[in-house]
Amino acid sequence: MIFAEDEDDPFPVDDGCLFSETFSQETAYRLMGEELRITQLFGANLGVAAPVWEAALHLCRFLEDQSVELRGRRIIELGAGTGVLGILAARRGAEVTLTDLPLALPQLQANVSANAPPDGWPSAPPAVLPLRWGQDHLGFPADWDVVLCADIVYLPETYPLLAETLAHLCQNGAVAYLSSKMRREHQTQSFYEEHLASGFDVELVHRDDKQNNNIYRASKRTEQ
Numbered sequence: 001m002i003f004a005e006d007e008d009d010p011f012p013v014d015d016g017c018l019f020s021e022t023f024s025q026e027t028a029y030r031l032m033g034e035e036l037r038i039t040q041l042f043g044a045n046l047g048v049a050a051p052v053w054e055a056a057l058h059l060c061r062f063l064e065d066q067s068v069e070l071r072g073r074r075i076i077e078l079g080a081g082t083g084v085l086g087i088l089a090a091r092r093g094a095e096v097t098l099t100d101l102p103l104a105l106p107q108l109q110a111n112v113s114a115n116a117p118p119d120g121w122p123s124a125p126p127a128v129l130p131l132r133w134g135q136d137h138l139g140f141p142a143d144w145d146v147v148l149c150a151d152i153v154y155l156p157e158t159y160p161l162l163a164e165t166l167a168h169l170c171q172n173g174a175v176a177y178l179s180s181k182m183r184r185e186h187q188t189q190s191f192y193e194e195h196l197a198s199g200f201d202v203e204l205v206h207r208d209d210k211q212n213n214n215i216y217r218a219s220k221r222t223e224q
């Protein structure tokens with residue numbers, strides 16, 4: 001397996017399986033005053049969908065620090081992986097749709113079920129649906145309030161597809177928050193500066209130098 005150049009970030013350059021044995025690990029997170037228990041299923045061919053990536057935790061903390069309003073908002077998350085970010089938003093009162101590749105959905109659904117509050121979800125239980133960038137987005141509404149993305153900018157061949165999906169989802173004024181480890185070997189910067197910037201106003205709103213993680217806020221430019 002080939003690893004990225006940053007030793008803190010054991011990200012496989014090929015999108016293969018991260019672990020040779022199958023095991024699950026439950027981790028407790030306390031975020032925005034909510035206690036979440038997230039299971040990561042390693043070695044079950046989930047590849048990079050299995051772990052909770054740091055970028056997701058950075059975005060959880062950013063939304064809290066900036067007091068971004070979640071209650072009552074219609075939120076969709078792309079490439080949700082374990083679902084930690086979107087599940088947190090749903091626990092804070094958002095109406096959330098979690099999406100990923102079909103293979104990642106059982107883990108996602110299991111984490112949703114495991115994190116149902118005893119008194120029920122404040123808005124509704126998060127929906128879990130397949131959404132492959134550039135392929136499935138036309139089956140989704142275009143009137144979201146917020147689109148969340150954590151560590152999904154790492155496959156250069158998907159950048160035009162991801163930009164196309166975001167353009168559809170954000171066409172009625174949604175704000176997208178995208179948190180990314182800025183990997184040189186994956187040309188992550190080029191997604192923001194070229195693919196996204198061609199149709200969106202993109203602003204860098206947070207940077208963590210130590211972990212080389214950027215958070216961007218993006219809104220689709222309205223056509224003149």
Ligand SMILES: C[S@@+](CC[C@H](N)C(=O)[O-])C[C@H]1O[C@@H](n2cnc3c(N)ncnc32)[C@H](O)[C@@H]1O
Pocket residue numbers: 048049050051052053054055056078079080081082083100101104131132133149150151152158
């Ligand atoms: C590095 S993981 C990040 C997971 C999660 N957002 C996090 O930060 O913990 C990338 C995610 O993107 C998903 N993904 C990769 N290619 C995709 C595609 N073409 N369409 C939809 N999702 C995709 C993977 O299944 C995986 O869940």
